[in-house]
Amino acid sequence: MELIDQAVTALPALPALTEARPTVRASDIPEGECARVVLDVPIAIFNVGGVFHAIDDTCSHQRASLSEGWLEGHLVECPLHSSCFDVRNGEVHGLPATKPVRVHQVTVIDDVIWVSSPVAAAGGES
Amino acid sequence: MTEMRALPESFRSTPAGREYTDPDHFSLEQERIFEQTWSAVARSTDLSEPGAFQTATVGRESVLIVRGNDGVLRAFLNVCRHRGALLCAEPRGQVTRKFQCPYHSWTYALDGRLIAAPNLASMHDVDRDEFGLVGVHLREWLGYVWVCLAPTPPSFEDDVLGAVADRLGGAAVIDRWQIGSLHLGHRISYDVAANWKLIIENFLECYHCATIHPELTDVIPEFADGLAAQYFVGHGASFGADVDAFTVDGSVGGAPIPDLPEEHDRRYYAVTVAPQVFINLVPDHVIFHRMTPLSADRTRVDCDWLYTQETLDSGFDLTKSVELFHRVNEQDFDACERCQVGMSSRNYRQGGVLVPGEHHIQEFHRWVSERLRRD
DSSP, X not given: OOOOOGGGSOOOOOGGGTXXXXXXXXXXXXXXXXXXXXXXXXXXXXXXXXEEEEEESBOTTTOXXXXXXXXXXXXXXXXXXXXXXXXXXXXXXXXXXXXOOOEEEEEEETTEEEEEEEEOOTTSOO | OOOOOOOOTTOEEOOOGGGGTOHHHHHHHIIIXXXXXXXXXXXXXXXXXXXXXXXXXXXXXXXXEEEOTTSOEEEEEXXXXXXXXXXXXXXXXXXXXXXXXXXXXXXXXXXXXXXXXXXXXXXXXXXXXXXXXXXXXXXXXXXXXXXXOSSSOOOHIIIIIHHHHHHHTSTTGGGGGOGGGOEEEEEEEEEEOSOHHHHHHHHHOOTTHHHHOHHHXXXXXXXXXXXXXXXXXXXXEEOOTXXXXXXXXXXXXXXXXXXXXXXXXXXXXXXXETTTEEEEEETTXXXXXXXXXXXXXXXXXXXXXXXXXXXXXXXXXXXXXXXXXXXXXXXHHHHHHHHHHHHTXXXXXXXXXXXXXXXXXHHHHHHHHHHHHOO
């Protein structure tokens, strides 16, 4: 999805968002759907019941795009080998993937989804 | 076609024997007929659920037909875009979300898009739509899925609806049997060791009926005179006076198709949609044949017996209803297989002859040869 032009979107003066960048409009991602945006790396943004979650788009197993996968509840299934990841914390649920994916902090302000630097992935393994 | 021979006025010539046996001629037919025209390949209700799929042979191609999660039926060439592996080897089944090539795991959504492949995310210059499955044209009519491999298909209205309208004597006549709303009561697949043209020719004439179809001529006595329903336009062949329905012994049939006009009562109609569909219409059911040519001397015929929901719900025993045309099919296909043996005889090198009640088969032969001549 096309990124929103940063020039027309003022960054709110919130400490938590100093690293954040505007991405896409929340209203453009229906519930149960996903958008793929490219910041420093490709990122998948999911709408689960009106709450937005962002994780690395690239599966930790063999570089497939999770945004092409299928979301059920909080789990997204990789289209290539069917590993599932929890979009809230990046944890793996099901082989063949063993490593989690990184999670990105999400804040929605005036319908704009701001995505910040990755937070440490859950699960311990890296 | 054959070289000119001096024939009696009563006779017309047939194609030469080699056109029924030669693998090169068969390849030409596959290329210029079966890969250019519309083929009925599946019953739509066999693909009701999202993810339900079937594969079908059309010409020299394998075609994958699948209902998407959006409810839309689509057809694709059943070949992976990567290295050409057959994508789906099963004749039918159910997937949830994707088709994955068993060779390198190239993965396609049910709408044909390439959605994943190992390391695909590193290949930034690859357009996933461009390397999705290759689509095949698809139409639904009479409750069947029709596909056409041609990049620009011929008009479905002219070729398919037109063929039916021409035989029945009107565009909307076939609608009276509500074939799309009928339900599958029985299905039999026949593996016939005969060239597909022999099967069509056989369907078109009834000169053989008195010899090989005792049950059919008991139910429809006029067939013993040797003229098929398809000899005429809009002709319903009458049931015998003591016949209740189109069953193996003329006994009572299923619930009649609702609102079928009285003019069709106690009558049998037949329609051929060249090159591979043959439809029979009677007041309480429809028999729908689909042919798949497999080689010069082998053809699969899938035959569906379709009934009203009322008939199926009533617990009506379909046995005698199915048995009549099943016997006709077996009698016909035995005859076609017997002819296939003779096609390679030197006796048939220049072909055979058609009697007056068979002359209309030449229209089919002309239809074939016109298509083979095209470049």
